[in-house]
Amino acid sequence: MDKSKLQATLSSHWPATAVSGVATSAMLAAHGLGGRLVGSAVELGLLQRLQRGAYIRTVEWNAAAPWHREHLRLMAHVLASNCQGVYSHSSAARLHGLSTWGCGAAVHMSFAYSPASSGRGPNVVPHRQVFSPQEMALVRIGPLRIPVTSVERTILDCSRQFPLEQAVVIGDHGLRSGVSLPALQQQLAASPIKRGAARAHRALDFLDVNSESAGESRTRVFLAGTVLPLPELQVPVSTRQGEYRVDFAWRRYKLILEFDGWGKYFNYRPTPEALANERQREKDIMELGWQFIRIGWADFRDPVALEARIRAALVRAGAVLPVSRTRIFP
Incomplete structure (x- = not known):
């Protein structure tokens, strides 16, 4: 199949179930786009493989701003990965719809144990930590319900992990979304996590609900x-x-x-x-x-x-x- 015909086939068969333009191998196969055809589309530059088993059309990828590409890579991991952790830090912030300026494209996941590297993927930053039921939530992404840290725990984790600028962008957006600053301060004071606590206190002291954008x-x-x-x-x-x-x-x-x-x-x-x-x-x-x-x-x-x-x-x-x-x- 030549390139123009292949492009027409992709356009007519691209699954409506794709999330933010990202489709998995299973989605593509269900719409008649099998592995050999997908491989040819990648070789011809019509598809971008974001990670194993997740693809986006090249025209959409090229049109995406750098920060939106970070979101697309996260969607690819969410849809195609079998990783058994909890999305946390800036990845959880993105899944909650919070602004994440300057946090990079790495996927942050938390585990109650030390996962094997084969279960994480090359772009995953693992964190070993446990959560109470109140510190977890489920976010619907396409057909999936994805485990993430709660908005409050996410803001605290980001405040511990990232420099002040990044933490404040996320935290300010959280306050605009209805998160209570006193509740954040109370959770931080009660947390047994000591690493990054001083950085988190500084970030929370700086947050302002009146800050309307990143x-x-x-x-x-x-x-x-x-x-x-x-x-x-x-x-x-x-x-x-x-x-x-x-x-x-x-x-x-x-x-x-x-x-x-x-x-x-x-x-x-x-x-x-x-x-x-x-x-x-x-x-x-x-x-x-x-x-x-x-x-x-x-x-x-x-x-x-x-x-x-x-x-x-x-x-x-x-x-x-x-x-x-x-x-x-x-």
């Missing part, structure tokens, strides 16, 4: 690591057109810091309309004497330059700041 969470962690004055979150500003909320604001200096993630322009309404509304919002606020500084994901790649931009904006707005710069940046 970008805002990263911005908060960044600012806390500088010598700059800290702004308030989600500040209401009343204008002649009504009240707006801004991501961060230094009220004293009438300076606003906005994190521009693409989601605010693409997710909720047509992009031209969203951009027009955003421009009108900014004009209404600036009429009251406020100034804006906008940052995005790329700005975090150069923390020295980012701190300098924010510092310069504060000085222009009237702030008197110490001459010294932050020392934590290389």
Whole structure:
């Protein structure tokens, strides 16, 4: 079968039961896509093998953002692996629908025993730990019910395991999803796990339910690591057109810091309309004497330059700041 015919066959027979575009060998075989045909599709570059027994069409793989590819690899493991552990840490966070910036593509699984390496897979990070029934949950993925750590235990495990930025992104999202911060603090205090406890305490102390996105969470962690004055979150500003909320604001200096993630322009309404509304919002606020500084994901790649931009904006707005710069940046 030539490549064009094979591609047409894949398109017409691709199983509707695929999860996020990922299909197992059994799903494919049930729809007439047997092993020899699948092997040919892989050789011709029409399919990507994410792991043994799990595939995605190459066109979907190529269109996926790097962070979505991490999710797809996890789906492949969930659907095709016979691993008998519990999904935990950042893998459980993904399965619970929490943001997991910077945690990598590794699959984290916890076991009550030391599993044989053959039962884990090459991309699995094993953890040996046990859970009470209250610390476990089942998440439905396609036709399966998958054992995962509870949302609360997941946040605590991530807070112990990952650096502050990653832990805060996950924890802030957990609070927005309804997790109780006092309950997290109580569970951490009662936990017999000592390794990473100090790191977890620091992360929980930093969480804020008002942080509305991964970008805002990263911005908060960044600012806390500088010598700059800290702004308030989600500040209401009343204008002649009504009240707006801004991501961060230094009220004293009438300076606003906005994190521009693409989601605010693409997710909720047509992009031209969203951009027009955003421009009108900014004009209404600036009429009251406020100034804006906008940052995005790329700005975090150069923390020295980012701190300098924010510092310069504060000085222009009237702030008197110490001459010294932050020392934590290389």
